[in-house]
Amino acid sequence: MALPRQRVTLITLGVGDLTRAEAFYRAWGWTPHPASQDGVRFYQMQGAVLGLFGLSDLAEDQGRPDAVLGTGAMTLAQNMSSPAEVDRVFDDGLRAGAVALKQPQAVFWGGYSGYLADPDGHVWELAHNPYWPLADDGSLTLPASD
Amino acid sequence: MALPRQRVTLITLGVGDLTRAEAFYRAWGWTPHPASQDGVRFYQMQGAVLGLFGLSDLAEDQGRPDAVLGTGAMTLAQNMSSPAEVDRVFDDGLRAGAVALKQPQAVFWGGYSGYLADPDGHVWELAHNPYWPLADDGSLTLPASD
Numbered sequence: 001m002a003l004p005r006q007r008v009t010l011i012t013l014g015v016g017d018l019t020r021a022e023a024f025y026r027a028w029g030w031t032p033h034p035a036s037q038d039g040v041r042f043y044q045m046q047g048a049v050l051g052l053f054g055l056s057d058l059a060e061d062q063g064r065p066d067a068v069l070g071t072g073a074m075t076l077a078q079n080m081s082s083p084a085e086v087d088r089v090f091d092d093g094l095r096a097g098a099v100a101l102k103q104p105q106a107v108f109w110g111g112y113s114g115y116l117a118d119p120d121g122h123v124w125e126l127a128h129n130p131y132w133p134l135a136d137d138g139s140l141t142l143p144a145s146d
Numbered sequence: 147m148a149l150p151r152q153r154v155t156l157i158t159l160g161v162g163d164l165t166r167a168e169a170f171y172r173a174w175g176w177t178p179h180p181a182s183q184d185g186v187r188f189y190q191m192q193g194a195v196l197g198l199f200g201l202s203d204l205a206e207d208q209g210r211p212d213a214v215l216g217t218g219a220m221t222l223a224q225n226m227s228s229p230a231e232v233d234r235v236f237d238d239g240l241r242a243g244a245v246a247l248k249q250p251q252a253v254f255w256g257g258y259s260g261y262l263a264d265p266d267g268h269v270w271e272l273a274h275n276p277y278w279p280l281a282d283d284g285s286l287t288l289p290a291s292d
Contacts, residue, residue: 003227003284005235006191010223010271010286011154029151034291045152047192047285053225055219060285062218062269063248069208070216072208073201074268077156096290102209115208122220123160123208133239138149139193140156 009048009068011076014069015120023050024119027096046139055120075115077125079132079140083112086126090114093124155194157222160201160215161266167198168210170265192285201266221261223271225278225286229258232272236260239270 015021022032022041029085032041041052058065080086086104090138093116104114104126113127134140161167168178176196177190187198205212226232232250238289239262240246250260250272259273281288 002231003224003280006177006189007194007224007281007284008157008191008194008196008222009255009284010273012221012223012271014221018204024202026260033288037289042288043152044210045154045287045290046150046194047281047283047287048154049286049288050152050154050192058219059247061253061259061271062221063237069218069269071219072215073160073204073266075158075160075204075253076154076220077158077181078149079155079204083207085148085202089166120219127156134149134155135193137193138153138155141193142170142179142181142188142195143243144262 010051011048012053012058013118013120013122014066015052016057017054017119018052018054024097025052028093028144042088046137070123072123073118075123075125077127077141079134080126081134083128086112086114086128090116090126091125098124105141149260149275156197157194158197158199158204159266159268160204160212161198162201163265164200166265170243171198173246174239192283216268218263218269221269221271223273224271224287225280226274227280229274232258232260236262236272239272244270 007010021112030043036042043050061067090104098116102116107113111129115125117123176189179190182188189196202212236250244262247261253259257275263269263273
């Protein structure tokens with residue numbers, strides 16, 4: 001039986017300094033899984049995994065030079081239960097060493113959103129979308145349309 | 147109660163041409179959710195969502211010029227049940243218009259992996275990892291370490 005096509009099971013962030021990156025994510029509340037090995041860190045999410053991997057190693061794995069790899073055009077978001085939770089997790093990120101790109105604010109689509117960048121320039125959005133309820137484990141299933 | 151910190155609920159790909167991007171993902175087996183609106187496409191995954199959004203809109207949303215946004219340093223992977231399934235989904239991707247970066251092959255960590263880029267340069271890895279069993283719905287939970 002074929003697996004569902006609409007899946008992402010592993011998100012890999014290429015990082016310039018694995019120690020720095022791990023320290024940032026630890027300070028932001030992320031704990032590496034014991035399956036992490038030398039040169040790579042894995043973090044269990046809901047049915048998927050986030051990985052940190054050296055940028056040059058990642059480029060070599062892709063079969064091309066690391067100079068061509070860039071960040072920002074693919075963003076990761078955490079949807080939150082409230083604007084207050086967006087503010088809190090955003091501030092936690094800044095304290096952990098992230099750079100603020102856009103302070104959390106009410107936005108045109110009716111929600112509340114802010115952007116920050118991790119020490120390697122990977123972009124995270126923290127958002128509250130009142131039209132998208134979250135499950136207790138924090139996972140997101142889109143509501144049926146009207 | 148605070149939501150788990152280790153979450154990604156929405157992955158957004160900035161795209162130069164939404165029609166082209168939607169056509170590519172449709173040809174690769176992805177069906178937009180009815181909640182998709184003008185200028186954005188959403189795809190339901192296992193507890194998370196993939197979104198397509200105009201690159202310049204995304205840059206504006208981040209509060210910076212689109213010229214600084216790049217791809218490739220953050221990669222998305224689908225873990226597969228077998229090397230044969232990697233080959234099949236990789237070939238499907240090429241037929242849909244992806245560019246091969248690295249043909250699927252046996253790799254140093256004991257698995258089988260290939261890389262391709264979508265029409266906007268977003269990088270996908272298709273991989274079989276014999277040490278990481280998948281659930282029936284295709285989601286990934288890391289095994290306990292030895």
